Amino acid sequence: MLSASERERIERAIAVAGDRRSAVSEVLMVVQEARGWVSDQSLADVAEALAMSADEVEGVATFFELVFRRSVGKHVILVCDSVSCWITGYEALLGQLRSRLGIGPGETTADGMFTILPAGCLGACDKAPAMMVDEELFVGVGSEELDRILKWVRDGRHGDAPHR
Amino acid sequence: MATPLTARIRSDGVAVDLASYEASGGYQGLRAALAMGSAGVREAVTQAKLRGRGGAGFNTGLKWSFVPIEDGAQHYVVANADEKEPGTMKDRLLMEGDPHSLIEGLAITALAIKASVGFIFLRREYSKCALALERALGEARAKGYLGEAILGSDFSLEIHLHLSAGRYMCGEETGLLNALEGKRATPRSKPPFPQVSGLWGKPTIVNNVETLVNVPVILRDGSEAFKALSLTGDGGTKLYGVSGRVRNPGVWELPLGTSAREIMERAGGMAEGLSLRGFIPGGASTDFLGGDKLDVKMDFDSVAQAGSRLGTGTMVVLDDRTCPVGMVLSLERFFARESCGWCTPCREGLPWVVRCLEALESGSGEMGDIETLEELSRRLSPGSTFCAFAPGAVEPLQSALKLFRSDFEDHVRKGACPWK
Numbered sequence: 001m002l003s004a005s006e007r008e009r010i011e012r013a014i015a016v017a018g019d020r021r022s023a024v025s026e027v028l029m030v031v032q033e034a035r036g037w038v039s040d041q042s043l044a045d046v047a048e049a050l051a052m053s054a055d056e057v058e059g060v061a062t063f064f065e066l067v068f069r070r071s072v073g074k075h076v077i078l079v080c081d082s083v084s085c086w087i088t089g090y091e092a093l094l095g096q097l098r099s100r101l102g103i104g105p106g107e108t109t110a111d112g113m114f115t116i117l118p119a120g121c122l123g124a125c126d127k128a129p130a131m132m133v134d135e136e137l138f139v140g141v142g143s144e145e146l147d148r149i150l151k152w153v154r155d156g157r158h159g160d161a162p163h164r
Numbered sequence: 165m166a167t168p169l170t171a172r173i174r175s176d177g178v179a180v181d182l183a184s185y186e187a188s189g190g191y192q193g194l195r196a197a198l199a200m201g202s203a204g205v206r207e208a209v210t211q212a213k214l215r216g217r218g219g220a221g222f223n224t225g226l227k228w229s230f231v232p233i234e235d236g237a238q239h240y241v242v243a244n245a246d247e248k249e250p251g252t253m254k255d256r257l258l259m260e261g262d263p264h265s266l267i268e269g270l271a272i273t274a275l276a277i278k279a280s281v282g283f284i285f286l287r288r289e290y291s292k293c294a295l296a297l298e299r300a301l302g303e304a305r306a307k308g309y310l311g312e313a314i315l316g317s318d319f320s321l322e323i324h325l326h327l328s329a330g331r332y333m334c335g336e337e338t339g340l341l342n343a344l345e346g347k348r349a350t351p352r353s354k355p356p357f358p359q360v361s362g363l364w365g366k367p368t369i370v371n372n373v374e375t376l377v378n379v380p381v382i383l384r385d386g387s388e389a390f391k392a393l394s395l396t397g398d399g400g401t402k403l404y405g406v407s408g409r410v411r412n413p414g415v416w417e418l419p420l421g422t423s424a425r426e427i428m429e430r431a432g433g434m435a436e437g438l439s440l441r442g443f444i445p446g447g448a449s450t451d452f453l454g455g456d457k458l459d460v461k462m463d464f465d466s467v468a469q470a471g472s473r474l475g476t477g478t479m480v481v482l483d484d485r486t487c488p489v490g491m492v493l494s495l496e497r498f499f500a501r502e503s504c505g506w507c508t509p510c511r512e513g514l515p516w517v518v519r520c521l522e523a524l525e526s527g528s529g530e531m532g533d534i535e536t537l538e539e540l541s542r543r544l545s546p547g548s549t550f551c552a553f554a555p556g557a558v559e560p561l562q563s564a565l566k567l568f569r570s571d572f573e574d575h576v577r578k579g580a581c582p583w584k
Binding site: 016017018019021022023024025026028029050059060063064065066067078081082083084086087088118119120121122123124125126127128132135136137 | 247248249250251252253255256281287288289290291292324326327328329330331332343344345346347348349405406407408409413414415444448478480481482483486490491494495497498501502504
């Protein structure tokens with residue numbers, strides 16, 4: 001069941017989008033921000049709130065890369081694997097992530113802390129290799145920067161973000 | 165050298181606020197447009213010979229002219245801020261640094277085509293752009309540049325910021341419109357074009373961010389001054405970029421028609437010990453040009469004559485220690501993953517391309533795979549798919565097969581990637 005605060009944010013999203021259906025991707029993100037991902041039950045709740053069929057909502061949910069239909073870790077790491085990052089060190093960065101976290105793309109750490117997902121171009125090609133942790137972009141990520149970033153996230157993001 | 169699009173952008177990364185924007189000529193273009201009226205604005209932009217900066221290079225004034233201006237229906241303007249073309253990082257710079265220039269460009273465009281509602285379709289990953297734009301929209305509303313009766317005129321406009329949940333296909337304008345309507349971002353058939361039947365079936369103009377930020381410059385300085393910014397018959401400056409293994413990757417605003425060599429000089433040349441083998445001139449969906457093509461002028465017509473496309477104007481450089489097959493595989497993996505699946509050739513063809521390239525790169529490929537790749541390049545060419553996605557996807561493939569043929573064959577002969 002949707003919470004009161006989710007319902008309130010959904011109504012606001014509908015007002016901005018102009019009609020209920022047009023708000024669907026934003027509404028899915030509202031639910032995801034509150035719950036971490038979009039479960040079958042959440043999907044059905046969204047469908048009801050927007051007067052759409054669950055199939056229609058599923059069509060949209062599965063189309064967009066940032067809507068997660070499976071549970072993810074507390075923090076999602078998007079690693080850019082597109083061309084400029086590939087040339088300048090994507091594979092090394094992914095290798096470092098594997099060795100630090102013991103997981104690869106599409107996997108979640110056993111403690112539920114991190115999920116790694118592949119990402120298409122993050123638009124930071126001149127500062128490659130790039131990755132995002134949740135909403136934060138990190139560029140020029142080498143081995144030492146990666147350690148600082150992971151520690152900063154694990155410690156609850158206290159202080160300024162390292163090396164953005 | 166005049167840099168009207170980037171002159172205001174601060175080096176500390178803080179977005180220009182409304183007061184600084186106004187103090188440096190901001191919203192003067194909108195004031196001029198209000199004085200000139202809808203038809204006058206359209207004429208000025210057409211005269212300025214501004215061509216779309218999103219990749220297709222269509223004349224902006226001409227695109228606007230297809231809107232049935234006086235039909236009395238609701239019209240919409242949309243900023244395509246879904247920048248996701250691999251190798252492209254120019255619109256991010258504009259929105260993070262100078263968000264009001266996009267708002268002013270959208271407002272003038274809305275005035276030109278008599279729209280009263282606008283959207284900025286922004287990819288959600290650009291969170292810093294979203295913050296800058298939210299704040300700028302608030303400032304513009306408070307100061308009367310948006311809302312009812314703008315600056316005391318009879319022109320009204322509201323702009324909504326839409327954060328997309330992520331898919332390259334949303335950068336195609338009809339896919340974008342479907343996404344705004346709450347649907348999967350599959351393409352629509354054209355005609356009807358969005359200028360006649362776009363968002364919710366109403367006349368709609370979708371323009372790229374860089375295109376839109378040029379519009380206030382035209383209105384403020386005049387069409388002739390705008391044309392004089394360029395080294396070619398088309399008007400304006402261009403945001404050029406270089407990424408890959410160069411000394412100083414980045415984005416620079418230079419006159420349209422600057423040569424690839426001069427842009428590479430901005431990037432400090434190749435990184436230590438490397439030499440240039442080739443480059444894709446304007447993002448992932450453009451044909452490779454060889455390293456001997458650096459004197460090509462980076463404008464729409466010159467790059468086309470050289471056998472590629474200007475695209476987004478952001479070059480990705482292939483050096484002599486990076487495997488061309490690996491680079492093409494990276495490009496094609498992106499396209500195969502992003503294909504929306506709407507039409508069969510693209511949905512089935514691109515994963516096939518990836519499988520052939522993976523076989524070659526891993527050393528299990530055969531000469532026949534190279535022929536299959538050539539065949540697929542032909543089968544995914546313009547006219548054989550529903551939209552421009554797959555034809556764009558095979559541009560770097562078909563050109564790499566010609567330019568770097570021996571590298572592909574070496575993978576087969578050696579049974580391994582020679583670069584590993």
